[in-house]
Amino acid sequence: ANCAWLVVPHVEQVCHGLPGALIRARGMSGDIFDTLREKRFAEIEVCPTRLREKTIKLKPVDGECIEVEAEVACIAESVKRVALAKGTDAEVPVSLKKAVLSKVLEYMKHHATAPVGDIVLPLASENLVDSGATKYDASFVNVDKAALYDLMYAASALNIPTLTYLTAVKASAIMMKKSAEEIRKEVNLKNDLPVREEADMKASFEEMRTRQTLEMDEAGMAPSVAIMHGVLSAAARQGALEASEEDERPVPSRSSLNSWRMVSWRTAVFEDWKQLANAPPEVCGDRELMWAAVLASRGGALQYAADALRADKQLILHAVEVNGESLIEASSALRGDRDFVL
16 A cells, blocks of 8 residues: 555555555454465564553543553554654543544453454355454444544554554445445445546456456445545544644645535545546646645656646645656746745
């Protein structure tokens, strides 16, 4: 998964390739496998020796710190990195509200000692236990959809691969055997995607899935779009989509989050940023989406940006930071601006 795509913190790394190209994590030892190729690409220690038998203070966005044993807290990779860098006396800010963080801590405390079940794909049924999940894990994600996507977002915010995988599999199970129209109705978004545009997007999506040697079910890309929308909605509930003076990155507009068309394009572009070559002007002119695409493509997506965005100083500086050669895609006015170039 392309975990560099982080315009909305942690959202796109959750959505990348779901529900098809999922990541499987075996056990809290952190042996992570690519489900498509069974190739191990990471092996991590849960709690480093120098942090053991200590506590770590987690600071949610809306409450007092929660003090957690390091052996539990370090299951979250993002927490472990901060603790290693700043020590256990420093508070670790967490981009989650206290209620969601507390729920995830239940999972972490359980799996500090209990192993994670090896869920096998394709799923045998909607009951995850039938595919290898433990009864605890199956019960943990047996929640309403909003709560499930809150957990999925939280798992990525904290970087807990096993929980990311578990929530993604559960979301996929919920959508098993449902048509694209049924999934759209459940998401409660009007289908504002033009028929021709949808057909072209579906064809590109199928071609991409074929290259990835993934099967395409009858629902097409609708499950992935639904997951993208669900995680974006969860991010909004956790306050991650609020503009910040400290962070110059743009955030998605509310109107784009409520458009099946725009969420579909976000999903398609995230799967493969070169989809921008076929995108309509509204997409190529979406500053926030292009900001994310530039990061994911190491500047390559800038060639598809609308003229106004090629003249956007902040966006061009962002692209140049990612890849200095991106300056060639800037407007002629910016390239000729000596002060800007220097």
